Structure formats: structure tokens, C-alpha cells
Amino acid sequence: KQEVTQIPAALSVPEGENLVLNCSFTDSAIYNLQWFRQDPGKGLTSLLLIQSSQREQTSGRLNASLDKSSGRSTLYIAASQPGDSATYLCAVNQGGSEKLVFGKGTKLTVNP
Amino acid sequence: GAVVSQHPSWVICKSGTSVKIECRSLDFQATTMFWYRQFPKQSLMLMATSNEGSKATYEQGVEKDKFLINHASLTLSTLTVTSAHPEDSSFYICSARQTSGRAPETQYFGPGTRLLVL
Numbered sequence: 001k002q003e004v005t006q007i008p009a010a011l012s013v014p015e016g017e018n019l020v021l022n023c024s025f026t027d028s029a030i031y032n033l034q035w036f037r038q039d040p041g042k043g044l045t046s047l048l049l050i051q052s053s054q055r056e057q058t059s060g061r062l063n064a065s066l067d068k069s070s071g072r073s074t075l076y077i078a079a080s081q082p083g084d085s086a087t088y089l090c091a092v093n094q095g096g097s098e099k100l101v102f103g104k105g106t107k108l109t110v111n112p
Numbered sequence: 113g114a115v116v117s118q119h120p121s122w123v124i125c126k127s128g129t130s131v132k133i134e135c136r137s138l139d140f141q142a143t144t145m146f147w148y149r150q151f152p153k154q155s156l157m158l159m160a161t162s163n164e165g166s167k168a169t170y171e172q173g174v175e176k177d178k179f180l181i182n183h184a185s186l187t188l189s190t191l192t193v194t195s196a197h198p199e200d201s202s203f204y205i206c207s208a209r210q211t212s213g214r215a216p217e218t219q220y221f222g223p224g225t226r227l228l229v230l
Contacts, residue, residue, distance in 0.1 A: 102155040
């Protein structure tokens with residue numbers, strides 16, 4: 001059974017700092033991995049999707065890497081801003097079944 | 113584009129009543145929709161996969177007779193929580209997969225429905 005773990009559970013940083021969020025998964029047989037952002041009481045916004053054959057994806061200040069063999073992904077946020085404050089969720093898609101298995105998320109607070 | 117809406121956003125009901133939650137894809141057709149549940153400080157957990165015109169597929173441990181899913185069109189799926197009890201209080205989120213497009217594997221998520229059963 002696939003399990004997704006995110007570390008740390010919460011992170012507080014000053015504005016402007018670069019930071020890394022971690023995601024690990026137990027079964028490396030994944031189709032793709034996604035990073036989402038969830039604001040309090042809201043739905044999810046997809047940030048980056050990495051296919052199993054890819055090593056990284058970039059969008060603006062965000063960079064996500066994937067090491068499938070070791071079951072790890074990282075989300076790098078450059079020059080953090082208060083508007084980046086949210087919970088970041090990592091989810092893996094198993095073998096094209098479209099079933100997403102989520103981690104519990106990392107709650108990020110960027111202080112002005 | 114690719115907007116998913118949910119209605120209602122908030123529901124407070126008495127124990128024993130049934131609650132219907134709607135999930136709509138506003139600007140695309142969705143053959144498949146997914147229903148998730150999120151308890152406080154927990155992961156989103158997939159409850160069921162809803163396919164247009166066919167029966168939903170439920171995840172292990174999810175009671176299909178309690179959580180009724182209807183996906184009658186390519187833009188609408190409904191989740192009915194029958195005889196709701198306080199333990200059903202949760203945040204319910206749907207997602208929809210585009211029938212066609214550059215990234216068919218991408219799921220677009222709705223804003224969620226918070227259910228509180230008294």
C-alpha cells in the first residue's frame with residue numbers, strides 16, 4: 001500500500017528565504033507526482049506535475065524534483081513571499097489508475 | 113479554464129438527515145470525477161471514482177450505501193451523504209479529469225464542501 005509522507009509538518013520562515021519541502025513515498029512504481037497548494041478551507045491548486053520519466057519541473061519561483069528510485073521529491077521555493085503561506089500537498093498517481101495518494105501536507109508560513 | 117465548482121460550500125445539518133453535494137466542471141467535460149474526504153490535519157483520502165453513465169467505484173472501507181454517487185452528465189456529479197452522523201463531519205472535495213486535452217491525467221479540484229453534522 002502506497003504511503004506518502006511529508007516533512008516537515010509545519011514550517012515558518014522570514015520573507016525572502018529560500019526553502020525546501022520534502023515528500024517521500026514507499027512504492028516507487030508511480031505514474032506521476034504532483035505538488036498542490038491548499039489555502040485554509042479551500043480546494044487544491046495544482047502547482048507542478050512531474051511524470052515518472054522526468055527529474056524536475058519548474059514554474060516561476062517553484063522547482064520540483066523527483067527521484068523515483070529513492071521514493072523522494074522536493075519542492076523548492078525561491079525568495080519566499082507572505083502570499084506563499086499555505087499548506088503544500090504532495091500526491092502520487094499510481095500506475096495510470098488516476099488514483100492520487102496524498103501526504104498530510106506541510107503548512108508553510110512566510111512572515112513579512 | 114478548467115474550473116470545478118462545488119455546491120454548497122458549507123452545510124450544517126442535524127444527525128439523521130441526508131445531504132447532497134454537487135460537483136460541476138464549468139468549462140470542460142469530465143468523464144471521470146473523484147470524491148475525496150479530508151479530516152482535520154489529515155490527508156485527503158479518495159472515497160470513490162465516479163464515471164459518467166456508470167456505477168461509481170468505491171475505495172475500501174467506504175460504504176457505498178451511505179455515500180451515494182450519481183454522475184448523470186459529463187459536467188455534474190453528486191455525492192449524497194445519507195443519514196449523516198457527527199462522524200461524517202468533514203471537508204469533502206471533488207476533482208474532475210478532462211475528457212480530452214493536453215494533460216488528460218490532470219485532475220482539477222473543486223473548492224470543497226465543509227459538512228458539520230450536529
